[in-house]
Amino acid sequence: MPLLAVRPQCRQSTGSAAGLSEGAGGLEQRLAVGEGVSTVPAGLRGEGAGVISPIVELALRVVLLTMADPPAAPLEITPSPGPPPGIGMGTWAWGNRFLWGYDPAQDGLLERTFRRAVELGLGFVDTADSYGTGRWTGRSEALLGRFCAGLPADLQARVQVATKLAPFPWRLGRGGLRRAFQASRRRLEGHLQRVQLHWSTARYAPWQEDPLLDGLADLVQAGEVAELGVSNMGPRRLRQVQARLAERGVRLTSLQVQLSLLSPEPILPGGLAAPGGLAALCRELGIDLIAYSPLALGLLGRPDGDGEPRPRGPRGALFARLEPQLGPLRRCMAAIAEPHGAPLAAVALNWCRAHGALPIVGLRTPAQAEQAAGALAWQLRAEQRHQLDALALDLNRRMPANPFQSS
Numbered sequence: 001m002p003l004l005a006v007r008p009q010c011r012q013s014t015g016s017a018a019g020l021s022e023g024a025g026g027l028e029q030r031l032a033v034g035e036g037v038s039t040v041p042a043g044l045r046g047e048g049a050g051v052i053s054p055i056v057e058l059a060l061r062v063v064l065l066t067m068a069d070p071p072a073a074p075l076e077i078t079p080s081p082g083p084p085p086g087i088g089m090g091t092w093a094w095g096n097r098f099l100w101g102y103d104p105a106q107d108g109l110l111e112r113t114f115r116r117a118v119e120l121g122l123g124f125v126d127t128a129d130s131y132g133t134g135r136w137t138g139r140s141e142a143l144l145g146r147f148c149a150g151l152p153a154d155l156q157a158r159v160q161v162a163t164k165l166a167p168f169p170w171r172l173g174r175g176g177l178r179r180a181f182q183a184s185r186r187r188l189e190g191h192l193q194r195v196q197l198h199w200s201t202a203r204y205a206p207w208q209e210d211p212l213l214d215g216l217a218d219l220v221q222a223g224e225v226a227e228l229g230v231s232n233m234g235p236r237r238l239r240q241v242q243a244r245l246a247e248r249g250v251r252l253t254s255l256q257v258q259l260s261l262l263s264p265e266p267i268l269p270g271g272l273a274a275p276g277g278l279a280a281l282c283r284e285l286g287i288d289l290i291a292y293s294p295l296a297l298g299l300l301g302r303p304d305g306d307g308e309p310r311p312r313g314p315r316g317a318l319f320a321r322l323e324p325q326l327g328p329l330r331r332c333m334a335a336i337a338e339p340h341g342a343p344l345a346a347v348a349l350n351w352c353r354a355h356g357a358l359p360i361v362g363l364r365t366p367a368q369a370e371q372a373a374g375a376l377a378w379q380l381r382a383e384q385r386h387q388l389d390a391l392a393l394d395l396n397r398r399m400p401a402n403p404f405q406s407s
């Protein structure tokens with residue numbers, strides 16, 4: 001069970017120094033951190049392209065169903081200096097029937113959502129070649145490519161697309177992601193600025209990762225894509241990968257990890273490789289930190305007792321497990337949001353930004369795009385961030401860790 005030395009009250013924002021005395025500066029917390037799920041999906045030990053979808057779905061089931069309570073460990077939070085990053089959008093839901101109930105009839109709404117988001121400054125868009133379930137595999141990229149092509153030139157110039165290529169077991173060697181890259185670029189109709197390795201293979205196939213990253217660096221050096229990023233990588237591997245790429249003159253642009261008030265691990269100390277935490281390590285190495293699932297799949301955007309039914313399926317099951325403990329956190333978020341006339345989601349996004357991370361929020365309606373963009377107009381004060389930190393770290397249950405996240 002987590003142990004917390006200081007439990008600050010969340011106060012209504014008054015602009016005075018009222019909250020500062022207990023929040024800012026000396027909030028030395030004794031905290032617990034989740035170790036993460038150590039399971040590697042059994043499907044990854046299978047072979048052949050025919051198992052792509054079962055692997056992805058099985059991984060997802062593992063993620064959603066093996067939810068370990070965090071063990072106790074004393075930790076401190078490292079503050080983030082500098083101005084906060086912006087906000088981007090995620091497209092996991094586009095084409096995903098299994099978790100997100102996608103239907104092609106939603107495509108018009110998704111296009112309006114995308115356009116509204118770009119108009120409002122959320123032009124950094126994340127996708128992946130594995131997004132889309134069953135016959136909709138690749139749909140997220142294909143929709144994004146079509147939507148980009150439909151934008152007028154001035155809006156197109158504001159879009160920056162980052163896709164993730166999956167290191168499936170049969171994608172091997174330096175050229176192992178080349179065909180996948182070309183297929184993604186085709187689906188995206190050429191709108192592709194960054195490739196990211198979707199997850200680290202360090203925990204189950206360590207020999208696979210370096211050649212694949214070398215191949216992605218080849219693409220950057222050949223001018224086929226501008227930037228290179230990684231995802232679901234821990235501090236030890238991050239240091240190695242960044243150094244290896246730097247040796248050949250390729251910048252590692254970004255690291256994308258799960259980060260939210262319900263998955264705060266990246267802002268906590270990360271062992272010998274990152275005593276100041278993964279976020280601090282990114283700052284040290286000049287790598288942009290991207291926060292995925294910043295709303296915990298939408299849970300952090302739901303006000304207390306709003307009467308809205310939970311989503312059906314595994315997402316609803318996850319909400320049911322995590323929601324009962326959220327009262328104090330939600331009340332604090334509401335108090336922070338209220339003076340800005342903002343929704344809870346904006347507080348969750350600005351908490352990521354306050355820790356130096358660019359949140360990529362999953363969007364499915366223009367209203368959600370407007371609410372996310374509204375968060376750009378204001379920032380958390382230091383004591384508000386500390387209050388939220390303390391409440392987040394006091395939670396018994398967190399989002400499940402990604403099973404592929406390396407050390």
Ligand SMILES: NC(=O)c1ccc[n+]([C@@H]2O[C@H](COP(=O)([O-])OP(=O)(O)OC[C@H]3O[C@@H](n4cnc5c(N)ncnc54)[C@H](OP(=O)(O)O)[C@@H]3O)[C@@H](O)[C@H]2O)c1
Pocket residue numbers: 089090091092093126127164198231232256257291292293294295296297298299301302311343345346360361362363364365367368369371372402
């Ligand atoms: N690298 C990786 O392994 C990895 C893993 C997961 C995700 N990602 C990326 O990160 C992106 C974002 O994460 P995510 O989609 O998992 O989850 P998320 O951003 O935490 O939650 C997205 C969901 O929150 C709800 N929502 C959005 N705006 C809201 C608002 N203003 N108020 C209330 N609810 C709101 C929507 O659900 P409803 O539409 O149902 O209301 C939306 O689909 C993904 O799309 C994907 O691009 C990457």
